[in-house]
Amino acid sequence: MLLDVLGAVLLALGLMLATIGLYGLLRMRDINHQLHPAGLVTGPAVILVLVACVATGSAEIITSAVLVILFVLITSPLSTHAIAQAARRRPRRDR
Amino acid sequence: MPDLVLDLAAGWATLLLFGGGLLLLRASDTLHRVLALDVLVAIVIMLLTILSYLRDVSYYIDAALALALLALTSTLVAARYVTRGGPF
Numbered sequence: 001m002l003l004d005v006l007g008a009v010l011l012a013l014g015l016m017l018a019t020i021g022l023y024g025l026l027r028m029r030d031i032n033h034q035l036h037p038a039g040l041v042t043g044p045a046v047i048l049v050l051v052a053c054v055a056t057g058s059a060e061i062i063t064s065a066v067l068v069i070l071f072v073l074i075t076s077p078l079s080t081h082a083i084a085q086a087a088r089r090r091p092r093r094d095r
Numbered sequence: 096m097p098d099l100v101l102d103l104a105a106g107w108a109t110l111l112l113f114g115g116g117l118l119l120l121r122a123s124d125t126l127h128r129v130l131a132l133d134v135l136v137a138i139v140i141m142l143l144t145i146l147s148y149l150r151d152v153s154y155y156i157d158a159a160l161a162l163a164l165l166a167l168t169s170t171l172v173a174a175r176y177v178t179r180g181g182p183f
Binding site: 004007008011012014015018019021022025026031034035038041042045046049050052053055056058060061063064065067068071072075076078079080082083085086087089090 | 096097100101104107108111114115117118121124126127129130131133134136137138140141144145147148151152153156157159160163164166167170171174175177178
């Protein structure tokens with residue numbers, strides 16, 4: 001019962017973060033401003049939804065989810081950094 | 096978790112997918128499109144995870160892992176393409 005509540009809260013929190021991030025993405029126009037809410041959606045929102053796996057109580061799902069969490073922890077800052085670097089280094093005519 | 100919560104979460108994530116599509120349509124630039132696709136992949140990962148909770152099967156999260164791998168590679172290559180005019 002307690003785990004159910006915990007899972008539902010984590011799921012709702014993750015989806016709320018994703019909604020806020022998407023609103024920010026739609027609101028801002030500059031790429032350097034957009035990177036901030038995009039990092040919110042690709043990092044913490046996904047991780048919160050994945051952490052909600054504790055409520056399922058299934059060993060297979062939890063193992064896979066932990067793998068995906070570790071992977072997302074590494075790759076989400078990497079891809080955001082790659083986009084920021086490209087925005088900084090691209091030729092002047094593209095801006 | 097109760098099925099009602101998971102159904103609501105899946106519906107909400109689908110709505111977020113529409114928001115991501117709107118973001119992709121509004122993109123004016125290659126980098127904006129790369130960013131929009133990155134966000135869309137994150138939302139699809141969330142959707143696959145919720146689907147996995149709903150069906151109580153772990154395969155969908157494995158598919159999400161493969162998708163995250165592909166998204167990382169494609170984002171890095173596309174960012175390199177914007178900087179240097181080619182993928183290498």
